[in-house]
Amino acid sequence: MAVKTEYRFTLTDRVGSVVTIERIVWVIIGLGVLVRLAQFLANSSLWVDEAALAVSIIGIPYADLTKPLEFNTGSPLGFLVASKLSIQLFGSGEQALRLVPLLSGIGSIFLLYAVARHYIRPSAVPLALLLLATSTSVVRYSTFFRQYSSDMFIALLIILVQTYAMRSGLAFRWLITYTLLGAAAVWFSHPSVFVLAGMGGIMGANYLLQGNWRHTARVGAMSSAWLISFIASFKLTTVGDLATNEGVKNAISNYNSAFVPLFPTSLMDLEWYITVPLKLLDVPVGLPLTGLAAVLLLIGARAVFIKDSYKFFLLVSPMAILFLASAARLYPISDRWFLFLVPSVLMLIAEGAMSLYGMTKNATPLIGITLIGLLLLHPVASEAFHLVEPRGSERVRPALAHIQSRRTEGDALYIYSGGIKASTYYVDRFGMDDDEYTMGAHYVRDSSNAPREAEKWGALELYTSEIDEFIGNNRVWILFSNVNTDNGINDETFLLHHLDGIGRRLETFRADNAVVYLYDLSGTQASTTDIRPGRG
Helix, strand or coil: CHHHHHHHHHHHHHHHHHCCHHHHHHHHHHHHHHHHHHHHHHCCCCCHHHHHHHHHHCCCCHHHHHCCCHHHCCCCHHHHHHHHHHHHHHCCCHHHHCHHHHHHHHHHHHHHHHHHHHHCCHHHHHHHHHHHHCCHHHHHHCCCCCCHHHHHHHHHHHHHHHHHHHHCCCCHHHHHHHHHHHHHHHHHCCCHHHHHHHHHHHHHHHHHHHCCHHHHHHHHHHHHHHHHHHHHHHHHCHHHHHHHCHHHHHHHHCCHHHCCCCCCCCHHHHHHHHHHHHHHHHCCCCCCCHHHHHHHHHHHHHHHHHHCHHHHHHHHHHHHHHHHHHHCCCCCCCHHHHHHHHHHHHHHHHHHHHHHHHHHCCCCHHHHHHHHHHHHHHHHHHHHHHHHCCCCCCCHHHHHHHHHHHCCCCCEEEECHHHHHHHHHHHHHCCCCHHHCEECCCCCCCCCCCCCHHHHHHHHHHHHHHHHCCCCCCCEEEEEECCCCHHHCCHHHHHHHHHHHHCEEEEEEEECCEEEEEEECCCCCCCCCCCCCCCC
8 A cells, every 4th residue: 555655646746747837838828829820821711890901001101001091990000000011021911911910819828928927826827828828709809900919919018017117116127118118009009098097097006105206206207108109199190080080980889888888877777787798708708608707707806906906906907997988988898899908807717716716625626627617618619629610701702712713704793882891802812803893882871870771771772773783684793791781681681582583593602601692684674663661
């Protein structure tokens, strides 16, 4: 028995010497890099928002990046310049466009490791990393040609530099570093202003309460530099234009539920404080078991507060500033716009999970292990699946490729308005001349949250009149993507009903959320029937 016991301890020691927290961390980091590279290398078609930004910056000089872009598209100037440089170096393909988000997404994993060691217990660090490495939304936006991944990277970089500046007692070199970083950050990331305002405010208030006037003055000078830089970015780039642009305001109004009801006046307002946070824990945080994630988040927040209230306030201060900005209807709290705060949320959840495990491990360790397993089950399984089957998008590229491979001389192509942005990017890449396709009219909404019924029918009448212009042609391709479904009416379904009434369907090709139909519209007359219900 003594020999067996000694052997068991020896084996345990050997396993412990091999499986260390540090080695686990590097395996998780490797996994995070792998899933992002797999998605990047899959090279899926550009989604509508990606294509809109791509079309806006390809072919224009750097100086024009400070001007309003097409489709009311807006991104920070620093992100646009970095993306433009990538285009110049590697071409205008999808992967060149997505290179900056990819590097930001990979860099965020390393930054979270550096940050988490200062804010949560050592045993929670690998869990926080694994949650970030496998978060569906985080992985997706790491290969998405918009600035959301770099928003997250810059937020983590600010937290890290703030940590070192704080630990140094605002030593001159760290004060200068932090000042320069904050001044630059507002040009690369719009929500960085929330991080800087929150963390700089907490640091300044801490020194003020301590009566440390020298350090308070330093924080004030640093914050002033940030403010001056932000005002300059607001005035000299598209930030100011976007803030007053009617098209942007109309688009944001569709996210009405993403604005905080600061002073609740109804049960629906009160319900917002439950439903919206839970939705955020699913998307973009990436934890579908939102109830469990919420409980662990609260436990983790309490644990960090008890251990070091100053660090707690630093972590949550950007969330508080975002809350106020949302209440003023300046910034929506919704999926991708919240991505920059996901690492902070995951750190608190990981701290909560390990805190709960610590409280139960002596009596019933299975409880903590089971809850952590449940928390990880979906994100880990999802990313394992997507290593084999990468995510798709609207996939306009394969839809247009199918058309190109099947077209004959005289074929017509009509592109539904929802596919305009993506198709504008791809028709050039397929070498299509302007006379080879027709872009459907882009129906502009008014300032209401959703089009009124009359406007919806007005849009459908416009689309059907455009389609009727092809009557007499025996081969007409119709491409649908990003289909509008306002007022319970699916544009694709409605227009297909109209097409089936004036012609004969010859072929259907589907590519995820893009679909192509080939119709014979020869030998028919234009429809003059009023398409509204109860008319004609």
